[in-house]
Amino acid sequence: MSTVAVIDYGMGNLHSVAKALEHVQPNVEVRVTSDPAIIADSDRVILPGVGAIRDCVAQMLAQGVDQEVADTLASGKPFLGICVGYQALMQFSEENQGTQCLGVYPGQVKQFADAMTEDGERLKVPHMGWNKVSQTIDHPLWQGIADNSRFYFVHSYYVAAENPAQVAGRCRYGVDFDVALSEKNSFCVQFHPEKSHTAGLQLLTNFLHWDGKL
């Protein structure tokens, strides 16, 4: 039986990710865990995230999640970062009066402007709901998902990646921003695949079948 570790660092609701994984592939063993040995022993690793970034990053550092992520990325195992689990891997976030992040990927996490408008309509913040994702590269995780499919987002800060070669998907909400990032065996998304119905469940299925190679 293949195994997937969902890293638990004491924040937010990790069970919806676990439940969605079990739903798409009942014969996968999902381990919601903070134990480095179990994470190291799993075939695939997911870093989820809901909540404020300062507390999330502080918890990750206190628990050694930065090392677990580094080890996973070096091992070649498939890795998936979701929402704050994606933002935390960038260098710096404007949230909580400025938060130093783990710095795995070059780029910043920026705040949506207060008074954005588009086509005469005011854009509310958080960016909450179903938006279109344009796939900027071919990737095993996009397989079977139509370009510009809608995924569920809920966030007030967005990733501006510095290396265009790492961008895998983009979205527009007042600004264009980078909602998916791909680097070797790592894939990160701003939206919540576990809450994005058919398209999201397809992405999770793809992740569970991915060998980590491009």
Next chain:
Amino acid sequence: MALAKRIIPCLDVENGRVVKGVQFLDIRDAGDPVEVAKRYNEQGADEITFLDITATHEGRDTMVHTVEKMASQVFIPLTVGGGIRSCDDIRTMLNAGADKVSINSAAITNPEFVRQASERFGSQCIVVAIDAKKVSAPGETNRWEIFTHGGRKPTGIDAVAWAVKMAEYGAGEILLTSMDQDGVKNGYDLGVTKAIADAVNIPIIASGGVGNLQHLVDGVKLGGADAVLAASIFHFGEYTVPQAKQFMREQGIEVRL
């Protein structure tokens, strides 16, 4: 703009059954909540809101189990409300599988609770529910106040000012129910919806009074709502979620089909 307007079927749940009343009275049974939620998930609903109207402890425990069961079969966002009074209540519901919680009377008793909850769990999962009723006389400038206890108890709080305050305290979204309209199927109270949608920079869910699909369109176009909530038109088979979305799209509203 590309963000779709959301359609949210609402399940009022009492002792483990979906019910629907008219102006909070005259309750009808509408089925098992997990089955009902699965149906809306399959139909392409954008979220599901689940309001516990049970008063007993036994009912509360049933509620947690129901949320757990629902969350393992429904892969769209799930908001749970009714009786959320403490950070422990929020944690229980999030751990059971809710994505957001809706806070209503506890916010009125203790507004600081909204601030604490949004700091601890993030604004993205804190919805503040407002039950508003028009209090201005005909001819006067429109004014709406917040009512509690199923619309029986006035608080004297101005609904628009309250929404602004709750946004400042960290609410991520406002669920606005018009008490005059609830269950009577004459459409949302567009005046209060528009007034609040214009006054705050967080998303507004319009609720209370949907009787036909044009009401959903009006909620978005005239009320400025970011999401439209309805119960009985879906529960009793008058319309399906895809029919509602198709109709909204024909009226020029961006929806997820």
